[in-house]
Amino acid sequence: MNRLLLWLGLLLACLLGAGALYAWHKAIPYEEVIDRGPSPDAMANPYLAAEHFLRQQGLVVEHADNLERLTTLPSKDNSFLLLGERSNMPPRQVEQLLDWAKAGGHLLLVAEALWDEETGKSGDLLLDRLQVHQLLSDEPDEPVQARKKKAPDLTKLYVDNETAPAYFSFDTDFNLTDPKHLAQFSANSANSSHLMQLNLGEGRVTVITDSDLWKNPNIGKHDNAWLLWYLNQGNAVTLLFNSDVDDLFTLVVRYFPQALVALTALIALALWHAGMRQGPIQTPAPKARRQLQEHLKASADFLLRRSGQGTLLHALQRDILRAARRRHPGFEHLENVEQWRVLGHLTHQPSHVISQALGPLPDKRLSSADFCRQVACLQTLRNAL
Secondary structure (H helix, E strand, O other), X not given: OHHHHHHHHHHHHHHHHHHHHHHHHHOOOOOOOOOOOOOHHHHHOOOHHHHHHHHHOOOOEEEOXXXXXXXXXXXXXXXXXXOOOOOOOOHHHHHHHHHHHHOOOEEEEEOOOOOEOOOOEOOOHHHHHOOOEEEEOOOOOOOHHHHHHOOOOOEEEOOOOOOOOEEEOOOOOEEEEOOOOOEEEEEEOOOOEEEEEEEEOOEEEEXXXXXXXXXXXXXXXXXXXXXXXXXXXXOEEEEEOOOOXXXXXXXXXXXXXXXXXXXXXXXXXXXHHHHOOOXXXXXXXXXXXXXXXXXXXXXXXXXXXXXXXXXXXXHHHHHHHHHHHHHOOOHHHOOHHHHHXXXXXXXXXXXXXXXXXXXXXXXXXXXXXXXXXXXXXXXHHHHHO
């Protein structure tokens, strides 16, 4: 039994070895490249491939976060590539750039705005100072089928001592013009100019219509990489393509942080003062208003509680005597009996009503019924006068 198992094991091992040898001879090795897309560095820096190319040519390349780099960057033997959006650039920074170029630096910038003939400016302060205009290209109308078959319209540049031009893939929708004829040389497509270089003081300025030809997807096409080297050969290169740092708020934070903190505190105090409650909330007055009769009744009740019955009755008696003096001159000099007789004649009231109304008041408080009768008697006399 043991010998049988041994022979079966040897047979199985031989079969496995023969199968492995056969698979080894028939297997064909191959390599597979998996494209995982651009690296995080390439995603963050659209000009990463251009930087690597320039370094391979022996040039020193660095980044700048903002235009403050110009304060420490020497003009001589340096190129400053301004490739980012600069619509918020103030005139002070425009002057700073031009002064740096005049001192011997090479400034390369992208034209951002179109020239407006009516206003005589483009809104791009830097481009207007250089007196270079950017317009839309005038493309000839062609049939759709012809445009599909036509080769791409590349920009050409002829270099001294070279018989064939160099070709670049600028955006042909835009056209640079030089109305003052200040450009030293330019690169042109069939109908437009896309690159112009001007001398400025001891330095020079290069204006291009777009910088997409130097971004990662296009730097390897045509002679795009060569043009970048040709414009900056012999210089150290500084790139500025992230322009989200020179807006007004950033400048205020950078140069006036104390004023910004003080302004924030002042606004907070003003809001706190405006929102602080000075007392309990007053309920709005009801829209309904009391009638005059209610006001009179409320006033009478107040006087009754405050001054008592005697004061009110004496006031009515004085009103009656005052009215009698007006009706009968010398009334105040008559005796009481005579006064009551005159009042009876004037009011046509019986004598007991007059004596009850004008007689002396009791010392004790009257009942409500007696007080009302006394008031009614006095009002009757007063109304009769």
